[in-house]
Amino acid sequence: MDLQTVGNILLQVLVGGLSLGVLYAIVALGYTMVYGVLQLINFAHSEVFITGGIIAYLVFSGLQGVAMNGYVKLLLAGLAAMAVSGLLNVLIERLAYRPLRGAQRLVPLITAIGVSLVLQDLLRFLVGLRGQFDLSVPLPQGFANPITSVLGINISVLNLQVKDVILIVVAALMLVGLNLLVNHTRLGRAIRAVAHDRQTSGLMGIDANRIISLTFLIGGALGGLGGVMFAMKYQALNAYSGTVPGLKAFTAAVLGGIGNIPGAVLGGLVLGWLETLLGVISLFGSIPGLAWLGAIKAEYKDIGAFLALILILFLKPAGLLGKATTEKV
């Protein structure tokens, strides 16, 4: 194996891992925001996320024959998914978590797992009413086209498709938008205050319940948009598809330091890259002296990713960016 091949493979890992990582990051934001204000791990977030994917399927297949700009369709799918997932998340908080506000921390945690299971089968049932299980998402024209050159430079080695670029751009916009919201608006300040100390913020005239609802709305909307991105990237999903990415995104949130927004993004990227790298690492077994790498087959990529999580938490128990003194949002 020559140096150029190694370079090409690493470049592909970098790009492939990036598009996987930003997806994890978007979903991780929902976990981390809710954790920030409530110290609750909202396990139902994976279903809120995949609900967005199902909405995207409905919009894309409903508009399949309609002559309309693909980006307008994407915008419609995104808005619909954000609205539905956001409201679903608010509803979950209202019905399942708020009544348990004063309870021990384990109680809402178990409830969250329960909500997740109920939603999974509810979604399966609703999709099943249409006689379907696995949904195949039709994409707008051109989204799946490969990008072979940019400004005359041949980049076909990167394996990029139009939809990969859309995914990365949308994720970047979301992160910037969320950052502005949290750090530069009154609402953001209120969210940070509630995250910092709910009781004291109440004394300062902040309606904590309203802020918590809004946090669930924002987190759910981000999850819904993540679902649209998931549907666009893989074009195949079912009611249970949220579980695996949800678990990975949760891992990413913990990896980066749960409750910390930049941490969730960093965690997602690290996890995406690590997973993709471990998936291809056996290729490097043909390099002299590295034969042992050949034994690390693709099936170990998840094990490797979680092993890395354990190692990082062992060295930095609060996660990559989590600090005991950091403001949690």
Added chain:
Amino acid sequence: MKKPTLSVAVVAALALGSAQAATVVKIATISPLSGSTSNLGLQIKNGTQLAINDMKAQFAKAGMTLQLVAYDDQADPATGTAAARRIVADKSILGVVGPLNSGVAIPASAALAPSHVVMVSPSTTSNTVTDRGLKNINRLCTRDDAQGPAGGNFVAGTLKAKRVYVLNDKTPYGQGLADQAAKTMQARGVTIVQNEGVADTERDFTAIITKLQALKPDAIYFGAVYGQVGPFAKQLRDKGIQIPLVGGDGYDSNELTKLAGSGANNIYFTTGAPPVDAVPAAKAAAASYKKTFGSEIQGFGVMSYDSAKVVLQGILNASKAAGNKVPTRAQVETAVRGSTFNNLLTGQVKFDKNGDRTTAKMYVIAVKDGKRSTGGIINVSRK
């Protein structure tokens, strides 16, 4: 609320009383009616219903009223075994068609065995299903130890691939199949560039595709089920890899081409379920399936139709041997294992001492541009 219910019960009892002459005989199906393989499970239920419709008159003559009870096993061994226990408790059930999955068939057939409830499966390919030597379980499809080699021979012989990438979904089915195929290919001098697994819930193949682009194999053998293979094929073709993708009967669903979309090209798979066009006898059944259920019959539907026919004919044979009385479960069990069934859609059915078919056919299906066609027929025989 109590009164009407009671009166309904009374009316029902009266109605039953007046029809006392005919005994109700039930056939059960165990198959996934919900979940990711429900598309195939429904074929089992409908195929059985079709056979029952066809033979209703014959049973009426023999003084038996046929009924179908369909159980949903959700492709889950525990749910399937629970269904088997309920079947044991319902004495009017004389035979079972199903299950779809080997993982369900193994515990479910063991639960049925002490009560001698005969089970004919259209589709469970794991060797273990019949190798345990149970008297009640039979199957119409070929075994994994025939299917893996058939796939391997196809890749080495027909596709003439020299370097093959082998992947499996880490389930007993996918891994067993991929390993058998890999062994056959190696014996024929094919280089296996990598033999590895990917979780069956995984839908992100970025790493695998990067690997394939670096390894540049001539073909891929992927032991998995259509719900995963469809998205895999799509991502593969989207990234410009057009080499043949080969697998087993887990690919055998109309959903495969839907999920793969534009990627449904250059895919081959082996299956024991005949494509409808390869079985001229199945034409009439296909038409009446469409008429009855409003959807197309698939390979598993054809196999289930035949499985149900075997159970039903077995009951009739046992009834004849018992002096035209309703036979016992044990008598049906013996009759199914011992009889020769002719003129079925998939030809003659006769079971060996373990419940495997003595002669069976396997088909290679080719998918080109989203269309399926029969790529070859392989004869498999057992002594």
